[in-house]
Amino acid sequence: MRGPIFDPNNTDIVYYSLVDEPKKIVKADLSTTPITYKEIIPDMGRPDILGINTIRVADNLLLLQRVAGKDFDHATWLVCYYRLDTGKTYCNLPIPWEYKGKTGELEMMGSPDFEGHTLVWHDAGNVGLKARDMECYCDWHAELCPFDDYTPNTEHPKVKGFKDERCEDKTNCDYTDLPEHVSIIP
Numbered sequence: 001m002r003g004p005i006f007d008p009n010n011t012d013i014v015y016y017s018l019v020d021e022p023k024k025i026v027k028a029d030l031s032t033t034p035i036t037y038k039e040i041i042p043d044m045g046r047p048d049i050l051g052i053n054t055i056r057v058a059d060n061l062l063l064l065q066r067v068a069g070k071d072f073d074h075a076t077w078l079v080c081y082y083r084l085d086t087g088k089t090y091c092n093l094p095i096p097w098e099y100k101g102k103t104g105e106l107e108m109m110g111s112p113d114f115e116g117h118t119l120v121w122h123d124a125g126n127v128g129l130k131a132r133d134m135e136c137y138c139d140w141h142a143e144l145c146p147f148d149d150y151t152p153n154t155e156h157p158k159v160k161g162f163k164d165e166r167c168e169d170k171t172n173c174d175y176t177d178l179p180e181h182v183s184i185i186p
Contacts, residue, residue, distance in 0.1 A: 001018065002016060002017045002018070002054075003054040005057060009057075012031035013027060014028045017052045017054050022052065023052065025039070026040070040082070042080070043089045046066075049066065050067045053065040055112055058115075060085040061114075061146060062082040063080075063081060063082075064089075065078070065109070066091060076108070077108045078092055079119060083146060092109065093141065095107060095109065110122045110123070114134070117133070117134040117147065118133065119131070120132075131161075134147070134150075137161075139152050139154060139158050142154050153166070
């Protein structure tokens with residue numbers, strides 16, 4: 001077992017991932033005797049899953065970290081949302097890591113968390129914080145939007161993350177869902 005987390009809406013429910021079965025998550029109901037277990041196999045979009053890390057539950061979303069690749073030395077670590085009500089998985093598109101002007105071969109979204117429609121993480125080997133405006137991301141990637149309380153505006157998407165500015169012509173818009181400046185902790 002790895003990464004047990006409580007459901008804050010029902011602390012009798014615990015989610016965790018399995019070390020020896022990397023494509024599965026378990027939901028344990030502690031209110032029953034004996035404890036009831038339900039296996040969840042989220043569609044992670046790749047066959048080469050090395051592990052799934054359970055991060056946090058909020059409302060009907062379970063935040064996961066998907067580890068995939070031929071081995072852990074060459075793995076990608078991406079964030080996925082799993083909808084508990086529909087059983088559907090929404091994995092973020094990869095962002096190659098960067099640090100001090102250099103880029104790495106791994107795609108790493110380390111130590112992720114989210115609040116509302118903002119996703120945060122750090123890049124591999126970097127103490128810098130990354131933040132993604134998920135409303136902007138949803139506008140540009142509506143098929144990857146996990147939220148039931150946000151309707152993507154695909155006709156006039158946000159231009160830059162964390163701003164209300166919208167595109168008039170989507171084909172002539174530069175898109176980024178990340179803020180322009182990232183603070184590095186000394």
